[in-house]
Amino acid sequence: MKMIKGKRMMLIIAILGLTSTSGIKAQDKVEASVGADLVSGYIWRGQDLGGVSIQPSAGLSYKGFSLSAWGSVGFNGGDTKEFDLTLGYSYGGFNIGVTDYWFTSQDSPARYSDYKDAHTFEVALGYDFGPLAVNWFTNFAGLVGTNEEGKDVYASYISISAPFKLGGIDWNAEIGATPWANSFYNGYSDGFKVSSISLQASKEVKITDSFSFPLWAQAIWNPTTKGAYFVAGISF
Known part of the structure; x- marks a missing residue:
């Protein structure tokens, strides 16, 4: 929403779920990808958006530019359904996206054409320093979040993450917060609030000599809502 939740309009070239690079030279040909995740629960920026879900994705990239689609459909018919489109650009550790x-x-x-009531448009800006990555997200159109007076406040979210290896597997620690009061996160967030503290572990599970799949598990705590979650997923 997750990642293209999201949360504006200052720059319209970029990526919803920012994927970071680290000084890799831009490819000289178009690359395409398609996949799907099966998750035990859909938790986005400390918010519970559903139970067991299938989350397909597809994308194209060329010379640092990317266009991707991502969705989420819960096994429970009452869960929120989501469809995100992201346009992004990355260069070295720098990322920008919409x-x-x-x-x-x-x-x-909601109908897809209900842009004001069913869509949120978000701009994202980030940099991956290697041992630490910092990303800022701000809503700029559609459902942007309001204050207690009902005025638009362009809800924002900032995250800091640190990947590391331990015990032969990959880990990622992350903390995310909303910098000012808004109705978009945590039901209502009155000022600076930490929304998510998480630790994720992931590894490749080998099935045969030619086939393996990524498996991950993540513990998440939202200090603002007092919500705690432990979820897992596999990627295909």
Whole structure:
């Protein structure tokens, strides 16, 4: 929404779920990808958005530019359905992107054309320093978040993550917060609030000599809502 949740408009070239690079030379030909994740729960920036879900993705990239689509459909018919489109650009450790998040559910049915009520447009800016990555996200159109007076406040989210290896597997520690009061995160966030503290472990599970799949598990705590989650997923 997750990643293209999201949360503006200062720069319209970029990526929803920012994937970082580290000084890799841009490819000279178009590259395509397609995949899907099966997750035990959909937790996005400390918010519970559903139970067991299938999350397909597809994308194209060329010379640092990328265009990707991502979705989430819960096994429970009442879960929110999501479809995100992200346009991004990355160079070295620098990333910039714009994501269009679209949500609908049985409780709040919405047409895709309902841009004001069913979409959130988010701009993202980040840099991967290697041992630490910092990303900032801000809503700039659609459902942007409001204050107590009902005025638009362009809800924002900042995250700091640190990858490391321990015990032969990959880990990632992350903390995320909302810098000012808004209605978009945590039901209502009145000022600076930490929304997510998480630790994720991942590894490749080998099935045969030619086939393996990524497996991950993540513990998440939202100090603002007092929510705690432990979820896992596999990628295909």
